[in-house]
Amino acid sequence: MAIRHRVPGQLTRGQSILRGVVLFVGAVVFLFPFYYMVIGSLQASPDTSLGGAFPNPGNITGENYVAINSRVNLFQGLLSSSIFTGGVVLGTVVFGLLAGYALAVLQWRGRGATFALALLVQVVPFQLLMIPLYVMIARNYGLADNYLGMILPFFINSTAVVIFRQYFLQVPKELFDAARIDGAGDFRLLWQVAIPLVRPALVTVVLLTFIGPWNEFLWPFLITKEASMQPLAVSLANYISTVAASTANPYGAMLAGAVVLAAPVVVLFIVFQRYFISTDIGSGVKG
């Protein structure tokens, strides 16, 4: 942010303070449930009074994590989530990058239509496709309880295609021309010139693609029956909807599971926050 000189009509001191208060209250509203998630997961007995929102040394325990792990195999769930997410991220980085490169740099018939398609796909209500996809993947192809069936509907993230295109468009065209004159073939051009230039886009795309499958509930819930195949979001949801009521401290165990599910994503986004900025995301949806 550049230094702004105060022009008439700029915020007065009072208005600046008001703005600060609004932003701060907003931050508290967004963050408090996460703080409360951690506090609740450590309580030996649930304390829902105002005082319960503060850590109480007499009421802290790790028992809830043991309890949830005995009902839901956390390691197995994290492993399933990782395979599901890894497959989608790999598909998106490889094929999404190729499509983004073709859309930005190469000239071919149907390029405009393909780009329009990538934008359109993002507003199709995915849940409508639940029934036909379930019939095709689980029934016709027999891919229920199979990672392939889980990954397939998410394999290439369309937002990522648009973001890659946007980054490739920003690369000066002269660079490609110069490399061509030097005799670089199409694949060398892509591998040695284009990809190194859009490395920051890779981080943005991985972050954006990661949250889709990691957090997805409905699709893996539909096509997994075996507990050992279920991603953590699904097994935790099953715990919440069925078994929670029958345990001693249902909220404690539920929140412990929630912490395990949320932690990897939250840490990832805090560490790489500078790659998840507004302009990329804006261009990813709008084109």
Next chain:
Amino acid sequence: MSSTTGVRPAAETTGSRGPVSRRRRGSLTKRVFGKHPLGWLLSAPYLIFVIAVFAYPLVFAAYISLHDYFFSAPGATVDRPFTGIDNYVTALTDPRVLRSFGNVGIFLLINVPLTVVLSIVLASALNKVVHFRAFLRVSYYVPYVTASVAVVGVWLFLFNGGGLVNSLLGPLAPDPSWLINSAWAMPTIALFVTWKQLGFYILLYLAALQNVPKELYESASTDGAGAFRSFFSVTVPGVRPATVLVLLLATVTGANLFTEPYLLTGGGGPDGASASPVLIMYQQGIQQGKPGYAAAIGVVLVLFVLVLAFLQYRFASGKED
């Protein structure tokens, strides 16, 4: 979209001058696929993916909805008679389905205005702030990047009968509590989704704010407009394209509602007061084994979204004048 066209034609014309390139353009593949047929090859996996996972299932959904479709083992040939619009008639006369569409209506009435107002206000406040910018931005989008299933756990803990929210409200707490109260269940879900998605819309508005010319603010203040006046006469019209997009995406999110009624209100309870169309599709199509019926609900849902999106586009983009 406009940036795809208009950039390259210059290269096309210069390229066709030399005798070598004229010979090249004459080759069949170039005539069919354009100057760089490689573009087709590189995009092919994505195009196949879109056809297999979006285009074909859309057509297939319409096909299923017109038949008495049922599940069978892979490879088995079974008779699935054509039944015309029977599934649609059954769906549109089913009070549970009608109620679920009404519920989405309630959801959108609360969620959409709240989302637009809060995200535009927070984004423009965040845009001018100098300190703690990264911290504030991250705290706003943390709910967006976290799994619904995880945050649903905390909301259940906060909003249950004896939860923190009720113990703070004391005698003001609704009875029965939020999620098991038929009047409050849907508004609570709408509030949850607003809170969860807001960070994403704030990012969209932040991007849009970078495109509002600084001179407009300067001329507004020369004309004597204060901060609030210039917010309404410069910022709000300046980010109008983003508002159209936010309206569209919020509506699509509302139509997709499933996880929240499934988990927060234990399957659309109490007594269907928070059931969403997708939840009914799941219950009828997968649990009860009536995919034809569920597909018909899905097709109606998409038409519902298309009509809403069109109306929003007409009114929000100011095209009518």
